Amino acid sequence: MPETSESQNKAKHSIPFREGAFVIPSSPSEKPHLIGCRCQNCGTHFYPRRRICLNCQKQGMEDVLLSNEGTLDTYTVFRQAPPSGIMVPPYAVGHIELPEGVIVTSILTDCDIESLDIGMDMEMVLEEVTKDEEGNGIIAYKFRLF
Numbered sequence: 441m442p443e444t445s446e447s448q449n450k451a452k453h454s455i456p457f458r459e460g461a462f463v464i465p466s467s468p469s470e471k472p473h474l475i476g477c478r479c480q481n482c483g484t485h486f487y488p489r490r491r492i493c494l495n496c497q498k499q500g501m502e503d504v505l506l507s508n509e510g511t512l513d514t515y516t517v518f519r520q521a522p523p524s525g526i527m528v529p530p531y532a533v534g535h536i537e538l539p540e541g542v543i544v545t546s547i548l549t550d551c552d553i554e555s556l557d558i559g560m561d562m563e564m565v566l567e568e569v570t571k572d573e574e575g576n577g578i579i580a581y582k583f584r585l586f
Contacts, residue, residue: 454568455579460475460489461474461475462475462566475504478504479495479496480502481500482495485542486542506544507540510537510583511561511562512535512558513534513543515534518531518532532548532556534548534562534583547582548562548584550584560585561585564582565581565584
């Protein structure tokens, strides 16, 4: 039997592109959520998380799971690839407004970029965008038409 390296014997995992940015569901019935924060003083929500509220300048933010659905606030279509980028043009990046009042910037996926329109319902999904040296999938959040 051929020898295998220790790294080949390890199970491959899905790893978030940025730790603490979102929750990866543990079962197919669960949905992913961004991890934001809410000011305990004025109730304003933020993404990404922060230590001080931009609305009332108070400390005392608490972590919250944000809605995984929202509406397309604005978008732009990129027809050229950025230097050393992983995106293949053409692709769209949009601002999605969540019910909490947070606007999230995201790559838009699974959509006809020529048919996008402001106000469309969107939902968050997780997609593998690359692999690390050990073959683990690096996962990022994106939004698609709902």
